[in-house]
Amino acid sequence: MRDVAVVAFSQSPSVRRETDCNEVEILIPVIHELRTNAGITNEDVDFVCSGSSDYLAGQSFAFVSGLDAVGAWPPVCESHVEMDGAWALYEAWVKIQMGYAELALVYGFGKPSMGDLPLTMALQLDPYSVMPLWPDAVSIAALQARLLLDDGVVSERDMAEVAVRDRANAKQNPYAQVKGDFSVDQILADPYLVSPLRKHDCSPISDGASAILLAAGDRAKDLCKRPAWIRGIEHICEPQDLGVRDLKRSRSTEIAAEKAGVRAGKIDVAELSAPFTHQEILVERALGLGSETSINPSGGALAGNPIMAVSADRAVAHATSGPCLQQNLICVLEG
Amino acid sequence: MSEEVSEPIEVLRLPVELEYQYTAGKSASRFLRGLQQGKLLGQRCPVDGRVYFPTRGCCPQHGVPMAEEGSIELPDVGTLVTYSIVRVPSANIPLELPYVTIQVLLDGADTVMMHVLGECELEDVHMGMRLEAKWKPEEEWETSVGNILYFVPLDEPDAPYESYKEHI
Numbered sequence: 001m002r003d004v005a006v007v008a009f010s011q012s013p014s015v016r017r018e019t020d021c022n023e024v025e026i027l028i029p030v031i032h033e034l035r036t037n038a039g040i041t042n043e044d045v046d047f048v049c050s051g052s053s054d055y056l057a058g059q060s061f062a063f064v065s066g067l068d069a070v071g072a073w074p075p076v077c078e079s080h081v082e083m084d085g086a087w088a089l090y091e092a093w094v095k096i097q098m099g100y101a102e103l104a105l106v107y108g109f110g111k112p113s114m115g116d117l118p119l120t121m122a123l124q125l126d127p128y129s130v131m132p133l134w135p136d137a138v139s140i141a142a143l144q145a146r147l148l149l150d151d152g153v154v155s156e157r158d159m160a161e162v163a164v165r166d167r168a169n170a171k172q173n174p175y176a177q178v179k180g181d182f183s184v185d186q187i188l189a190d191p192y193l194v195s196p197l198r199k200h201d202c203s204p205i206s207d208g209a210s211a212i213l214l215a216a217g218d219r220a221k222d223l224c225k226r227p228a229w230i231r232g233i234e235h236i237c238e239p240q241d242l243g244v245r246d247l248k249r250s251r252s253t254e255i256a257a258e259k260a261g262v263r264a265g266k267i268d269v270a271e272l273s274a275p276f277t278h279q280e281i282l283v284e285r286a287l288g289l290g291s292e293t294s295i296n297p298s299g300g301a302l303a304g305n306p307i308m309a310v311s312a313d314r315a316v317a318h319a320t321s322g323p324c325l326q327q328n329l330i331c332v333l334e335g
Numbered sequence: 336m337s338e339e340v341s342e343p344i345e346v347l348r349l350p351v352e353l354e355y356q357y358t359a360g361k362s363a364s365r366f367l368r369g370l371q372q373g374k375l376l377g378q379r380c381p382v383d384g385r386v387y388f389p390t391r392g393c394c395p396q397h398g399v400p401m402a403e404e405g406s407i408e409l410p411d412v413g414t415l416v417t418y419s420i421v422r423v424p425s426a427n428i429p430l431e432l433p434y435v436t437i438q439v440l441l442d443g444a445d446t447v448m449m450h451v452l453g454e455c456e457l458e459d460v461h462m463g464m465r466l467e468a469k470w471k472p473e474e475e476w477e478t479s480v481g482n483i484l485y486f487v488p489l490d491e492p493d494a495p496y497e498s499y500k501e502h503i
């Protein structure tokens with residue numbers, strides 16, 4: 001295994017609706033800032049990988065225009081995943097492991113405010129028997145939450161506590177979208193959005209972009225005083241059919257955490273990117289995190305796009321994809 | 336007792352319809368608003384000075400943001416770089432057949448624009464022709480490239496091949 005580290009990071013604020021800029025214009029300053037801060041030029045980068053969704057953009061091959069922000073002449077070695085940027089990071093990590101790259105630029109961007117996000121998400125369900133019913137993403141998550149509540153796996157109060165914690169943490173994050181001090185009793189008095197989920201149980205819809213620079217070995221040490229070394233990275237996918245999965249736990253997170261070596265030492269910080277409060281609880285339990293870990297100091301997905309963990313000795317970052325935590329990625333970082 | 340056998344389902348029709356509210360973006364909006372005033376706006380790359388037409392937020396070669404101050408107005412005259420005579424109808428193009436699609440390099444620009452040629456016999460179309468835009472009446476201008484009806488030949492000597500060969 002080669003030593004690979006995150007050496008630079010930049011992001012746009014998470015906003016509910018970006019009215020002036022198109023998707024690429026959200027990304028342009030983010031990549032520019034990343035390269036400027038890291039003191040590198042395009043010629044230094046030997047692999048570029050992006051994560052975005054044509055379904056969110058509403059046009060095919062939308063990610064190609066994102067390359068404008070990178071600058072693609074002379075031709076660059078480039079790839080794209082139709083997923084969250086975390087999976088683009090995984091691909092870049094593999095590329096570096098294989099010896100095909102030393103320095104990789106990874107970015108993710110999306111402007112879901114252009115369409116109807118909960119409905120667009122229905123397209124990732126089984127296309128023959130489930131998707132034609134057009135169950136929106138919030139309703140699907142609500143069914144899972146109902147199962148957890150009925151079986152006593154979580155309570156509505158547990159869920160509200162997660163929201164209160166994340167929103168309070170997000171006050172420290174200038175890029176977060178939903179933040180502030182709330183009390184559990186106060187938000188539990190709110191009406192249901194889609195029973196048993198209230199508004200605070202759901203992550204906001206965010207337009208935004210973020211970018212990361214990954215470097216191998218000595219290259220990382222040259223570029224950054226304190227690189228965040230990737231000590232383990234793994235992603236596991238569960239079956240698409242909701243009926244064949246155990247929705248009361250996140251098996252894929254458990255397996256990914258095991259393979260990535262989460263339990264090999266104390267975790268100072270964990271950034272969990274779960275779009276619903278009950279799912280964040282499942283991820284937290286699957287990772288086996290205890291009181292020694294600070295969870296979501298950025299506010300996590302429930303406050304907007306999460307930032308990668310910073311200023312910790314040992315941190316774990318999580319990303320999810322698909323309905324009801326279908327696929328999960330775990331990354332263990334050491335400073 | 337006989338079991339009822341139904342026809343197997345072989346085809347399932349599942350229409351998908353999603354609505355999007357698209358934003359042209361800051362740079363494209365600047366270009367379109369310029370068109371509404373009869374202006375053709377390009378943008379200069381701060382690294383090598385190349386002029387992109389239309390305006391865009393970023394130089395796609397160097398990946399550097401192009402600020403609004405880099406916008407420059409281009410003349411509505413240019414050189415025919417290449418062309419194609421179209422004799423096959425398309426559903427969304429209402430032009431009368433045959434017509435000539437062209438790529439025009441506006442004077443001062445480093446990228447070509449696509450349009451159609453008018454007021455020219457087919458046998459007279461050739462690379463290097465000097466052209467000028469034929470605009471709709473001003474009261475009909477909107478935020479659209481359609482404000483230019485077509486390009487027409489200028490009574491000028493052809494541009495030398497060297498001046499546009501990079502853009503073919």
Ligand SMILES: [Zn+2]
Nearest residue numbers: 380382394397
């Ligand atoms: Zn340039």
